[in-house]
Amino acid sequence: MNFKNRTYWLFLLPTLLALLLVLIIPFFQGVYYSFTEYDGFQVTSFVGFDNYIKLFSDDQFLYSLGFTAAFSAASVIGINVLGLSFALLVTQKLGKVSTLFRTIYFMPNLIGGIILGFIWQFVFLKAFTGIADVTGIEFFRGWLSDTETGFWGLVILFVWQMSGYIMVIYISFLNNVPKELLEAATIDGANKWQSFWKVKFPLIIPAFTVSLFLTLSNAFKVYDQNMALTNGGPFGSTEMATMNIYDTAFKVQDMGYAQSKAIVFLIIITLISVIQLYITRKKETEL
Amino acid sequence: MKFRLVIISLIMLASMSLIVACSSNESGDNRESSGQGDEVVVDLFNIKVETTDQLNNLIDIYESENENVKINVTTVGGGQDAPSALQAKFSSGEAPAIFLLGGLSDVEKYNEYLLDVSDMESAKTAIDGTLEGASMDGTPYGIPLNIEGYGWMINKDIFERAGVDPSTIDSYDKFVEAVETIDSQKEELGIDSVFAFSAKEDWVVSQFSSHFTAPEFGNDVKTAFESDELNFEYGDRMKEYTDLFNQYNYQPILSLDYSTSVEELFANDRAAIIHQGNWIVPTLNSMDESFAQEKLGILPLFVSSDTEGKIVAGPSWYWGINKEHDEEVVEESKKFIDWMYTSDKGKELIVEDFKYVPSHEGYDTDSISDPVSAEVYQYLLDEKGKIWANNQYPDGFFSEALHPEFQKYLGEQQSWEEFKEATSNAFSEMR
Secondary structure (H helix, E strand, C coil), rough: HHHHHHHHHHHHHHHHHHHHHHHHHHHHHHHHCCEEEECCCEEEECCCCCCHHHCCCCCCHHHHHHHHHHHHHHHHHHHHHHHHHHHHHHCCCCCHHHHHHHHHHHHHHHCCCHHHHHHHHHHHHHHHHHHHHCCHHHHCCCCCCCHHHHHHHHHHHHHHHHHHHHHHHHHHHHHHHCHHHHHHHHHHCCCHHHHHHHHHHHHHHHHHHHHHHHHHHHHHHCCCHHHHHHCCCCCCCCCHHHHHHHHHHHHCCHHHHHHHHHHHHHHHHHHHHHHHHHHHHHHHCCC | HHHHHHHHHHHHHHHHHHHHHCCCHHHHHHHHHHHCCCCCCEEEEECHHHHHHHHHHHHHHHHCCCCCEEEEEEECCCCCHHHHHHHHHHCCCCCCEEECCCCCHHHHHCCCCCCCCCCHHHHHCCCCCCCCHHCCCCCEEEECCCCCEEEEEEHHHHHHHHHCCHHCCCCCCHHHHHHHHHHHHHHHCCCCCEEEECCCCHHHHHHHHHHHHCCCCCCCCCHHHHHHCCCCCHHHHHHHHHHHHHECCCCCCHHHHHHHHHHHCCCCEEEEEEEEEEHHHHHHHHHCHHHHHHHHEEEEEECCCCCCEEEEECCCCCCEEEECCCHHHHHHHHHHHHHHHHHHHHHHHHHHHCCCCCCHHHHHHHHCCCCCHHHHHHHCCCEEEECCHHHHHCCCCHHHHHHHHHHHCCCCCCCCCHHHHHHHHHHHHHH
């Protein structure tokens, strides 16, 4: 027993070591820096909670948190609705075509965020303007030049990127819905609509737990798409929390302050994720 | 049992060797740069993306002449965040031997690493006053890379077709008149708009602001760096210029980026005026050889005086040398920079290949091939050049405060007074 215990820890050792080096130590270092004035080279002074007090009166930071929250809400809804619709579509018995669609829907997820940002920048700036010139519809003009179109531009990009991935999760849960239950529902005279809402839907609630968790935490942490598409512009109105933190650290060179923002941001994400997991877990139905 | 033990010891060994490998890697690098054997390795950090090819070419030539030296170039810039990358290099212990400094704040930041360059040949031949931008307490810490100038870059062809002679524009009112004349003939001239000011780019806005802040700082680099307030003494003129270009600009101005502004609108004769500098010449040349030769011109801004126009011209970047490296590396770094600016071959490449406006004396000015660069050089010699005040702003000021606030004004989100107040406050706070 004693020996078994030792082997257990020995096997864990490499991973623990790696985690310690790249995650745990830097984390505590970060907490320490958040209490100091630090320019990336040297700690100039220890300032206690000053950084934390300062950030509650930092309008731009609070704005970017609000913007991130709004963005997350819009994209979580968009991604899950679209992902589930895609999943329902490709689980219909369509033969080869459904495989093709699966591939197409999943493809955006394979492209990196920066490239996606530039692709969509081209679409919004060039292609949309082209459409506006040809058709004369003003809706397509001036995208990304104001806050509203910048916001929806980001949401569209992120929904487009993530919904294929979320689709895969829903597909696996939809395929696991027992055939006999659906059959029984059909015999009882349920139409497609009813058998979806009354049979399939309650059984795929666990998929929502996973999908909501993934989309929510990813939406909060978006950086590269934001950087490539709008870079916070116009006038910093589409700047997300991550970008605000990065800019404080590397452009203003105020690492200590940026670190305190990052810690607050971490606490917020953790709280939201835990609450979300708790709520959706409660709704899951056991077979 | 035995089998288990073997496995365990294997894992232990693997993880140990991993740690050892990590640490030995580092010492390996050190040994290399300290030049054991015959070869001295010099790491160079380059930010000027536009002339990477030219720099590599110059290094190839240098290396073939000096076989014991190997120069490794890392280029970061353009869309990437070069200053952060440089700082990361220093923090991670891979500090380069030669690197580029943007302004006095960089000199201050890297001060403990920087070598006093005053005894270098290339410092002695630098044009009077150009060392100022990298000097602390009278000691120069950087060799100017080149001279760059900016102002209104114009398409002379469009001006002439509209019946405006650019050389007669000698006051602010004449400039406004010219803009209005061109605007009234937009369709005949086949242009989209008179201006194509790219307000999406924070650095374009920052450079534009420099015309108005440089005179406030007495046109002195040191004053600009030490000033802890910005009062917009010339704010009224700045507002007039801003309103003017905003009215006649390609819209939406807030999402107009560099490449659309320069490569699409300006280079294709679709816009007559942009706010840029002579660094766009290579880009224009790569698209149309004749453009820079025949059509490109530069117009000054009339700020402190209604009748005397000035552009901003001066060294934008400085080569700094890291004195913390081994003596051989430092020596070779000095030799390389000296060779680049004072040897005949180096001089020839700087003017003809890099197409730089030289920041050193002893160059043949006739060899500056494009008219705008020659014009920039002339402005500098005539003392009609202003300092790059924007390089002396506090860290992050232009991207985090000036640019967003300026965009808010352009987008009619706030008044000019509010812009000035918000920007001034941020300036004092960030200093």
